[in-house]
Amino acid sequence: MAKTVVALPLPSQHLGTARTITVHRYGNPAGRPKAYIQAGLHADEIPGMLTAHHLIARLDEADRQGAIKGAIVVVPVANPIGLDQYVAGRLYGRSSLEHGQNFNRGFADLVNSIVPRLEERLGSDAAGNVAAIRSALLDGLADLHPSNDLHELRRTLLTMAIDADFVLDLHCDLESLMHMYTSDELWPEAADLASQLGCRVVMLAGDSGGDPFDEACSMAWWKLRNHFGDRFPIPNACLSATIELRGKSDVEDGSAASDADNLFRFLQRRGLVAGHPGPVPPLRCAATPLSGVDRLITPVPGILAYRRQIGDLVQAGEVIADIVDPTAEDPRTARTPLTTRTSGILWSRNQTKMAVAGESVAAIAGAEPLSGRKWSLLVD
Ligand SMILES: [Zn+2]
Incomplete structure (x- = not known):
């Protein structure tokens, strides 16, 4: 299927205002594997947005060549609310000034709400369980009733990502090296991602405690496995990571194009795009606990x-x-x-x-x- 670009509307919080989230979709929306990549959830972290721009160009070319094998969703500017927060001439995009909450915290933990509806639907087939859990997660999100535009933003982003096999959330630090956060449940499964990106630090946590976006996408799988014990086979069906593209000032076409190339190769290696990604580069660091x-x-x-x-x-x-x-x-x-x-x-x-x-x-x-x-x- 040809690529599509859609603008998803957010509810208007204030009279006379309207905001949208632009979404680039590649491949069959129901295809597998599915990858979801977003940038700018912290709206003042610009490196990921430029990387997304270069990645979209690469994926457009792959799409023209018929090389998209799975479903890929790219959201290059995930947080139009934060991007609107200029104070005294400076962009303040990390937390909602209106609601006082970090934009990358408080994503819905749906496990407790979906357990009852899963009791009857899980069985001995792991693939069937994955499909049932993804469906239940989407139903759980649909049942939420966001009370404001920030909550709707979180639900909208999570709805695009929660059934993905791969979720990459692009951020940056203040002054920093390329680094990555993921779960100890997903390590060393995610090691090729860290290798390909040239991460100098990889930090692992089981549950960091703040319900950030990447954990909201992946943690349900081992939480459900812990809940159901050995009654049903439940794999880790979502590999998610928060990728920190160095520091806030590291916004250049050269590094962004290189980072996009590495993400593209990761997508090739994981079967979303045809072609040879080349060998996995050596890992530049050992993973350490957060x-x-x-x-x-x-x-x-x-x-x-x-x-x-x-x-x-x-x-x-x-x-x-x-x-x-x-x-x-x-x-x-x-x-x-x-x-x-x-x-x-x-x-x-x-x-x-x-x-x-x-x-x-x-x-x-x-x-x-x-x-x-x-x-x-x-x-x-
Ligand atoms: Zn961030």
């Missing part, structure tokens, strides 16, 4: 003067940054050094170099879970 991330919290406000660069391997006890108070009477007392408690790769630094007391200013991926963690696994 609970092993050390976030450096500054106890005082001041200027952020980093001693180490993104990508540096650091040791526990090393000073990563100084917080400098230039108003100190004596410059010798103006610095507060921040040390890391773990050894690993420094993968995130702040863009804004004026720190607020209590702010997280750097993140290091350690191999072991940290005790005494004072932050939730996901940073709002």
Whole structure:
């Protein structure tokens, strides 16, 4: 089937306003495997949008050649609500200013609501169970009654993705390396994705606690398996990941085209597009637990003067940054050094170099879970 582009309307929250989500669809909508790829759920994270633009060009060419084998859905700008949030000339796209919620949290956990309707429909055939669960998940979403445009945005996006075999949510960090979050349930199954993208960090969590988009798509499978025990065979039928395309300022055609090429090769390897993806590149890192991330919290406000660069391997006890108070009477007392408690790769630094007391200013991926963690696994 030829590619289609549709604009899905969101409900109008305010008189005289209208918003839509543009969706590029390839292949037979009922075809398998199905991949769903979106960018810009955090509306101020632009690298994924440019990558989606390049990926759409690649997929258009594949479509013209009849090379689309599965169903592919690409949403290059997933959050028109966030993209409208300019404050004092700056785009603020991470959380809803109207509702005070992070755009990538609070996606519906449908497991409890669909368990009753699955009791009668599951059996000994794993493929049949996958179809029944996907159908129940879609029914569960249809039964929701969103109370505002933000909730409808979440439901609309999830409805396009929840029955997919592959869900890739494109984000970026502040100053960062290419990295990825996925579930420990999906590792090492997702290792070829991390390899192909050249991820320098892969962080795994069973349940990060915030109901982000990628977990809302994949977690139902092992939650249902845990619920039903060995009564019914239930595989992990959705491989989802949050892909962090480096930092906010890393918006260039060169890297975006390269990232799109890597996503295209992943789609080829997984049978969605015909053609040879080439060999899987070597994995550039071992996966580490999300609970092993050390976030450096500054106890005082001041200027952020980093001693180490993104990508540096650091040791526990090393000073990563100084917080400098230039108003100190004596410059010798103006610095507060921040040390890391773990050894690993420094993968995130702040863009804004004026720190607020209590702010997280750097993140290091350690191999072991940290005790005494004072932050939730996901940073709002
Ligand atoms: Zn994000």
